[in-house]
Amino acid sequence: MPLAARPPAVAVPPWLAHALRAQRGPVPWSAVVRGGLAAGPLLLVAVLAGRPSVGVVAALGAMLAGINDRPGGRRTAVKRLGLPALAGACGLLVGSYTGEHVGPLALTGVLTGLGLVAGAVSAVGPVASGAGTQLLVGSAVGAGMPLPEPGWQRALLFLAGAGWLLGLRLVLPTPGAPSGDYRFDGERDAVAGVYEAVAALLDAAGGPDATTRRAALTAALDHAQDALSGPRLRRYAVSGTERRLHAQYVAALPLAEAATALAWAEDPLPARTVEGPRRLAAAVRGGRHPGPLPAPARSAPALRALDDALLHAADAFDRGAGTPHRGTHTRRRTARSVLRTALGAGGREYGLRVALSFGAAAAVAQALHHTRWYGLHAHWYWLPATAVFLVKPDLGPLASRVLCRAAGTVLGAVVFAGLALLLPRPAGLVALVALCGALIPVATRHFAAQTAVVTVLVLALVMVGGEPQASWSRIGETLLACAIVLLVGHLPAIGQRGATVRSRLTRAAQATDAYLAHVLGDGTADDRTGRWALRREAYRALAETRAAIDLAAAELPALARHTEGTDRVAATLERLVDTTTACAVHLDDTGRIAPRHTEHLRELLDELAERRERAGLSETAGLTGTAGLSEAAGPRGLAQTG
Known part of the structure; x- marks a missing residue:
């Protein structure tokens, strides 16, 4: 067909394109191993002890912690996994006692109030968002899931499950990590990524990719800054490895500044210019000295700044250990700034939207539960818990979340319905939980895939706990939650539209x-x-x-x-x-x-x-x-x- 006769390409709408897009990258094998050793073994021990409900709650805590188990330093994992787990345990405690002692109307009011608080706090950042999510999911599960244990035991079991995964994160070495103190392999990888991003930006100077590479450098610096700002598990005994990594990160800052200035000038640079940062990146990864670094020309102010920054970096690597960088380059959110964000326009809009969606889902679920309509009453808590994941703006656009959630739930429920007919009970279901736990770190790259894996895992936990197969009920609850969140998400009078962006x-x-x-x-x-x-x-x-x-x-x-x-x-x-x-x-x-x-x-x-x-x-x-x-x-x- 002649070029002029070709039909114009059909542009995919942004909301649909986002739903079809998935993250890329290598398989996080260490997280896969941790996921396989988390929920499944906990459930197996409980089943062998004759207390499957204990294992269900612990496995639930491990599963939600596994969703937050992302690449990064071990110390930052304490905050990234621990704070949401504490919030989830609190939600489980509040939901359990509220569900036992108050009526449907009061319960709906309490859950709506929790949604308002959790939504406002979620605007602060990713960790706060994870905490808000687990607070609401825990409160819904605690209020509706039939368990023989009292509320305080449920909360402790939930924490034990999340703590087990966190313990694995802190103790197990990363496969393929260089020799040395493996506790800092995440921090080492993050700092090396900064030097690699500097080299990539220098290589792209004067070309069309310079802007993209500068954004990648910003992302690498953000990641390294977060990795090095985690809590010190030994406050007064900072290791030499930690000192070196802090010094190497600080030495990368003037390099990043000079590279940005050179990219701004839009002049191509000789290949020799990028060799120094690349050798520094290899030295960080290998835990060794970089050796002699090729010096760039000193014909312009930015090139002279780059040369001086390379000399400073070489000196920092040769010294081997310096004072850990504190304060200035460590991003600390004070209580005042957190409160300002939560109470600001973005926090108010976020909180109101989550409260209305979570509260409406809880009200509808309570009505269905007491009228016993179409069998959706058996697991009414699924409806508000599903609404939580759908209404969180930081998890993706609303239409994309709804499409992915619906498709993933249907796929996961159908797959589980077939497996439930074939697998022996409870051994086959326990093995299925372990397999799904191992798949979660890979499935988190796409919301539909994550939903499918989590659906299979949750349905397996329900059956191990002694309840009947509930695939079709799960589909019905999810589709109803999608409808509720779509309706609430497009109401015209919820706060100031675009407040989070503004x-x-x-x-x-x-x-x-x-x-x-x-x-x-x-x-x-x-x-x-x-x-x-x-x-x-x-x-x-x-x-x-x-x-x-x-x-x-x-x-x-x-x-x-x-x-x-x-x-x-x-x-x-x-x-x-x-x-x-x-x-x-x-x-x-x-x-x-x-x-x-x-x-x-x-x-x-x-x-x-x-x-x-x-x-x-x-x-x-x-x-x-x-x-x-x-x-x-x-x-x-x-x-x-x-």
Whole structure:
């Protein structure tokens, strides 16, 4: 067919494209092994002891912890797995005693109130979101699941199951990890990833992939920062490995700054330039010295900054151990900032939406339970528990979540219905639970796959607990929950539409303000540590904003239209931070801002004001202060150019 006669390609709607998209990457074999050793063995021990209900609750705690068992450092896993598990145990405790002592109306009110709190807290971040999810799931299960154990025992058993998986995470070595202190293999991999991202950005300088590589560098720095900020299990006995990793991370910050400035200049670099960061990455992974590093040319300020950063990094590697970096580069959320986020516009919108969905699902479930309609009453708690996963905005766009949840549940229920006819009981069901636990770390790459695996696991737990096969009831509860959440999610009067995106964009603009003001006038030339901290906070806030904007853009048009134009504002802020970084490097070398930088800053400030107005953000706090920086006073303000 001639080229001109080809039919135009059909564009897939963003909400459908998101539902079809899956994460990529190597199989996390260590997490697979932990998943296989978590829920299944706990359930087996309980069945052999004649107390299957004990194993069901413990396996449930291990399963939910397994969903949160993502790649990263061991110490950060304490927070990532432990805090949600504590919240889930509290929810199980509250739900158990509330379900026993109050009527349906009061129970619905309590669950709705918990939804309001959990939803608002979930806006704080991923760990808080996991805690909010497990709080609500635990409260629904505690209120509705028939178990012989009292509430306090259920909570302890739930914690024991999650604690068992966390213990495996802390103790088991990672297969293929380099020799040395394997407890820090996650941190070592994260720091090495920063140097590899620096090399990739230098390699892409002057090409079309530079912007993507700069975003990848930001993600690598965020990951390493999180990995190194976990709790110290031995507060006063910091190991030499930990000191080295902290020193190597700090040494990567000036490299990242210089690489960003070189990418901003849009000039291709010789291949020799990327060799130094690559050798440093290999040295981090192997736990050895990098050896001699090839020096780049020193023909421009950014190249001289790169050369100086490589010398500093080589010195840090040769010293082998330094003082762990504290405070400035460790991202700490104080109680005040957490409260401000939860009570802000994004937290209020999030909390109200979760409360209405969770409360409506609980009310419908109670009505079905007491009317015994179509057999959906037997596991009424599935309805509000399913609504929790569907209504969480940070888990993906609403339409994508509903499609994936429905498809995954139907697939999982049909598969289990067939397996239940073939597998011996209870041995076959226990083996099925162990298999599903091992599959969860891989299935988390796509919400439909995760739903299918979790559905099989939950239905197996129900049968081990002594209840009949419930595949068709599971499908009915899920489809009803999908309908409820779709309805509530599109109600026109729930908070301020796009509040989460706008609040994160405001935070990113404030961080950009602080960074630009520091470079142009407020900071001192010798305060590079403070400058790197402000730069990290600006890029991190922009990355979080980008993630929120991408999710909002993949909603159905009725919801996506409320955040139109915010992606262009974020793009301008990103270029503003890139230009500020180039200014900082040039100032270090010459003491003045070049006319090229001045021109770019003024253009970006004007563009930001225009795009802010088009997106309807002219009244948003934090987006107005940047324009005033064009009149920054002092020896390094825009008026004092080279």
